[in-house]
Amino acid sequence: MAGIISRFKDIMSSNINALLDKAEDPSKMIDQYLRNLESDLGKVKSETASVMAEEKRAKRELDELDEQINKMQKYAEKALIAGNESDAKLFLEKKSQLSQNKQTLQKSYEIAAENASKMKIMHDKLIKDISELNARRDQLKAKLAVAKTQERLNKIGASVNGAKGNLSAFDKMEDKINKKIDEANAMNELNSPKEDNIENLMSKYDYNKTNNSEVDDELQALKNKLGL
Template structure:
């Protein structure tokens, strides 16, 4: 019994928190403790039932003794009414013996009742502790489930973050390509502008040459009288 109470004391104290902190799988750890407690609780129930049975027996023996003493009292009265004082004395002597026995049985019953009350109180406390542990187990299982879900989300988040880095790299490459294309287009535009000036100059140069020829032709016609 002492070992059972010590086990309950250890489990319900802060020691269980230290044990759970060290456990690789807190969910399995607390399930193991609950199985052990259920086994111990079964032993406590059996012992509590035995002590309560002893109390019931002691009470029954006390009541029977008291009833027998009361019966002797009534027989003594009847004997006196019948004029049999000797018989009445015997009944009273028996009553005296039963009264002494009753005192002893009373003490035994009080002790048995105290033991039963103590065991019942202990049993009820252990049952309540068991319920508290079951609640803790449910809370721990919920936390473990949330933690596992968070781990999955973290892995997915890492993958998404990796994809984001790749997208950023492609964006940088695209920006670089756009820059190169813009520079090439600008250079091409500049080249076109330079070619345009040359062509325009040639146009006027050509026009000037044609005008000179016309002037010379006119002068030649005048000289020839044409």
């Protein structure tokens, strides 16, 4: 019994949250700690059942002894009433012997009751710890999933920023190419021979003159037709 209590002493005094806060990888620590607790819980259940059975046995023996002591007391009284003092003395002697045994049984029962109480406290603490750790593990794993997603987003963001930098470089190259094309076109225009546009200019006016004369003739014919 002492070995069991010593083994689980750290469980009774442990602060789960403090341990998790100090852990480099809380998720792995919880998984390992839970495996240990689940294994320990089976042992504690078995030991607790055994200690509780011992407590009940000690209590039953103590109750039976009390019953025997009371019985000897009653028989001593009956013997005196019947006038048998010697029989009464024998019953009282037996009662005395039983009373001496009661001290031993009482001590055994008190120890068994204390052990059972400690084991039940340990058992309940284990159940509570396992429940808390299961809930905390789910929370931590959810946070870990969010953290991993954020890491992926950060990497994607860095890639996008790199792509933007490449696009910016392409824009600069395109501007340089367009500038060279514009400069080449301008140079080509400057190097091209100039044509004499006088004749073209003269044909423009000749066309307009002919065109106006035809319109005037048509207008005059229309007036004559209408008697104007």
